[in-house]
Amino acid sequence: MVKAAVLTAPNQPIEVQEFPRPEKLEDGAALLKVDLAGICGTDIHLWHGRLKIPYPVIPGHETVGTLEEMGKGLEKDLLGKPLSVGDRIYFASGVDCGRCYYCQIAKEQTRCINRKVYGITLSCKSPPYLFGGHSEYVYLLPKAYLFRVPEDLPTESLVSVGCAAPTIIHGIEVVGVEAGDSVAIQGAGPIGLFALALAKESGASTTVVIDSVKERLEVAREMGADFLINTNDAISPQERVQRVLDLTDGIGADVVLECTGSPNALDDGLLMCRDSGRYLVVGHFTDRGTTAVNPHLITRKQLKIYGSWGMAPRHYYKALKILRTIHRKYHFEKLITHTFSIEKAQEAFETVENRKAVKAVFKP
């Protein structure tokens, strides 16, 4: 039997359930023994029903595991590297159909109309059940995108930003960060922190990180953020915006990245942008409600506002490539402040919800 954490319905206690270990794999499928699985902010939102998902669901969409069984025909990973039992595997949480308008015409796999996402939109109601990382095993469908993890990339360095890295790599691909840009980052969770690393590596001249949690801002400082704004100090929106203006020659940031998931971040964010600046809204994977925005501001400031949803296989590939180069410089493994067993799922989720962890993970 396989132990896994299960979201049974919105706002219900998280159950630890047992599922039968799949006996026979379908052709092209794989079975992973989970080494480490991250708990993402999104998991907390799913727990509270802020995204329509087919409960019951085993959460967990940022996972590294050891290949334990391979279905017939599975021989290589997405990059054509031969796979064998015992390999460390990282996989794309999204499985697209490859056939729809968005897959083939618009070339936006993240908007595939038949998209299934591990730990989110794949239910554990029926066999083979194991579609989430918060479990001892994960069943990878034949269409899943697998990557063999390079030997010089530690599992902790990858899982700490397992979802955040591809998410913001996608976001920055959409919004663009150019050499010399000033970049303001709202939110210093894993997405904001990886955004900071990417901005610095892209040649940003000034980076400003904004959050209310001192420990997170401290991590941002260690990673090389030029300026920090603690929203507990700069309480009013006017103060926060003014500080960003002061740090950017009075004109505002070239690029502002919303990595908070909090609707009212938009009010500040639009004002922090310079005229004709670029604003990326990437933190709202789940529905946290509305906020009032003055359209005049968008017209007058000539703003460019972008959205970015999830990530496609190419962003996982880029995450692996980038992390291999920069993980020693930024020590992403240090983001992991809490490690839990599957049995402690309830405590783990509460810890993340109460923002006590920079990053929490399950180690089955």
Ligand SMILES: [Zn+2]
């Ligand atoms: Zn996530």
Ligand SMILES: [Zn+2]
């Ligand atoms: Zn599709």
